[in-house]
Amino acid sequence: MSVSTPASRFSKGKLASSLPTQQLEEIKELFDNRRIGFSLDAPFYTDPTIFKLDMEGIFGQHWLYAASVAEIPEPGDYVTIDYGPTSLIVSRTDGGGVNVLHNVCRHRGARVLTEKSGSTGNMVCGYHSWTYAPDGELIHASAPGETSFDKSCFALKRAHSRIYAGLVFVCVAEEPPTDFDETAKIFTPYLAPHDLSRAKIAYQQNIVEEGNWKLVMENNRECYHCDGHPELACSLFPTWGLTDELVPPHLEEVWDRNKEAESSLEERCRRYGLPYEVVEELDTRIAGLRISREPLDGHGESFSPDGRRLSKKLLGDLRDFRLGRCSMHLQPNSWFHFLGDHVITFGVFPINEHQTLVRTTWLVADDAVEGDDYDLEQLTYTWKQTNLQDKAFVELCQTGAGSPAYEPGPYMKSEYQVEAFINWYVQRMQEHLA
Template sequence: MDKNTAVLALIRQRKERHALPRALYSDPDVYRQDLEQIWHKEWIFAGHTFELEKPGQYLTLQIGDYPIAVVRGGDGQVRAFHNACRHRGSKVCTESSGKVAKLVCPYHKWTFDLDGKLLFAGNMGPEFNAADYGLKPAHCQVVNSYIYVCVADQAPDFTRFRDAVSPFITPHNLDDCKVAFESNLVERGNWKLVFENNRECYHCDGTHPELLNSFVENLSVAGVGGEEDPELVAHWNRCEAAGLPSRLVMDEAGQFRMTRIPLSAGAVSYTMDGKPAVAGRLDRSGEADIGALLYFNYPSTWNHFLGDHALSFRVLPQGPNETLVTTKWLVPKDAKEGIDYDIERLTKVWIATNDQDRRLVENSQAGVSSPAYEPGPYSSIAENGVCQFVDWYCATMTDRLAD
């Protein structure tokens, strides 16, 4: 049995509305197929355009096997390149972010323009044609400051997602934002466990006291929708009357979802007291209580938008049992630290929540790696969101492995 067939057989072992079999969380062959069938084929969230405000600014990330550099060009365009010199493959951009006049390989000083063209390669002789050795581009798309990258030869359609998500994000004016704080947390768990944990709040009561000062999961939007409760509908009506799209929009395949939910009574932000963490607003709706706009896009990101700030989360697998979770707190560009916001107050809830989730994921990884582990059933009340994610994963992998 070849490896594709073996992984497909494992996926087909999964019982409906149950967790995945053990090997799908830990086996190196499964991880290899996750990379090849999902991470190397889908649009992956890289960062925000306002992190690359000036020409020469760049950020880097690792998408499975592919090191990528995203660069603001001299013409203002944001481009993505495979971060491997065309000489002997060294990384050209070696830091997580920076600013340069040109892209210079640290190994032999081959020098590339910000649009990827090779400008200089010493000692290569008269027969060498620099035009043949520019940096290899990767697909790059931008929607409301979100930079997405795809390393596939042919990228999937981006328009459907752009058209769905942009009306929700546009009122939050992210193009006028900055990163107030960034957290990078390595979780010793499979990337699917990280996303499963994110997609349910069944665990929240016993784990997230800081978050529950303001956040209330709405079960009617946690999965694929269901009966809408009157409080949610009233919240949608009020926000939409103020010009903020709010009603649930979900991709037919289940890959992305956007919706707005109310926070707990009296809370308007993710803070210990529920009060704003930042002076001023992202939106100009005039509606004081807009709750939280939530959007996810598998496999790499979930996001929260409040009235005063927003959070973007990026998930990147680093191995079968290791995942990097990057969180960025976004505030208005003109907000001043120490005057308009305090970093500890702004970040306290989600720094605590992320670390609590890390421990949950790592405990789960230890448990599902046991030979005694058997997949259990999902709650039909509280785990429709995690079931929806696992359904998407199984359907996507089955379609691609069965081809």
């Protein structure tokens, strides 16, 4: 018997259908009455039932970023991905693909693999030693007196997976959304030249933010607060998200420098055949995205105080360090920066209604040598500081959302991507609750 497909208990609407009618109608009303252009009502950030619905309707139904292939470079390498009530094992196969299995033993439900990452052949549950093959098939479950036990009926439950441009995506829905492959056709040409199959992990940071996952995503989708990121502002133009008519007087000089750098970057992209145009469909497709290649300040090479490269080794077959950053946002849980010298991935994994794990991974060329080609502290400094600052901002908002005085506030014009994220979220949840 082959490894089982996602079980029906992950199908749409299990929690929603079990809620008391009045409670469900009140939640639907919150979604229906959501005021366009304003932040969400407090329960969206604080209510445990809405969090559980998010885990069912968003994280239980849509494609999620899980890891990069550089995190599992060899057959048998694995990472475990945890969000809400779900734990998944993402492992590399002999053929270079991935298996994604629910990290739940079919005997008594114990976690099969308990480490965040590692390498394994057969997987042995530490409770009663039920043993599973890399594809999830149960191969050992001996016990005294058992003569009629059919092991073939108890494979680990499987989830769906895709690898695009070296990024691994998972979906636990019985029938995942069908448009993700089309979305991948858009972003793959931007990312493929950086070739993550020839990259390695330089560092990975896990931060638990005391905030709802939507606040984490909202914070990422705007640069209105970027004055609070002094290290990042050295290389990332703080005019991101602005247009000519929105530039405040104190940023006019920066705006002019940004436009000049943008023109120079576009010329180099055309020279090397690299796509750079903005593609923005954050709330107009189920697998919403925004991708573009944008200039960096200073030397325009990397996230350093003067914009100079942080690793001496170019990624993939790139021929120039001065390529700015290829920035991608994907709904619902990730964003990425692909540079000439390194890549940074960000994955958002909700824990509960007021806590969220943010996993940041720095990748460099696989032949880059720490200490010779890059200094780890310098490589990670800007985004380590930025992540800590964002953590503080998110936690301020979570505290405020719990106050009796809280009410939704208006998004500024430069926060249009926040509005797009919330609009995407509301659409998906209304479909789920319908």
